[in-house]
Amino acid sequence: MSPIFQRAAAEWAAMRSEYGDYLEAHIAAAYDATNGVLLNAQGRAAGVTEERLFLVGGVFAAAYASPELREFWATRPRMTVTEFERAWTERLDSEEGEEPPAHWHTAA
Numbered sequence: 001m002s003p004i005f006q007r008a009a010a011e012w013a014a015m016r017s018e019y020g021d022y023l024e025a026h027i028a029a030a031y032d033a034t035n036g037v038l039l040n041a042q043g044r045a046a047g048v049t050e051e052r053l054f055l056v057g058g059v060f061a062a063a064y065a066s067p068e069l070r071e072f073w074a075t076r077p078r079m080t081v082t083e084f085e086r087a088w089t090e091r092l093d094s095e096e097g098e099e100p101p102a103h104w105h106t107a108a
Helices: 003-033 041-046 050-055 058-064 067-075 081-093
Strands: none
Touching: 003 050, 003 067, 003 081, 041 058, 050 058
8 A cells, every 4th residue: 555545544544533532522512501402303303313413514404403502503613524624634734833723622
């Protein structure tokens, strides 16, 4: 296997791992902020999982998110893996020692 590809694959795996940590923290913060009310009635009836709300596109998420969760997202927007990867790349391209973008942090 190409050393360049191996390096890129390792970087991608590290990004996905960090995204998993971010996602877990963001869902936990949302759960706390909404007293566990993440889905609206339509979402529950459709069998939507709470985690899926954080992984899919904004239109789907908004359709099934509870009003409490939409309020939470208004102040602490969720990041899809695509957005997270873009920010990850920006961080790699930035100067050494620069802080990650503020939207990477999830305040509980």
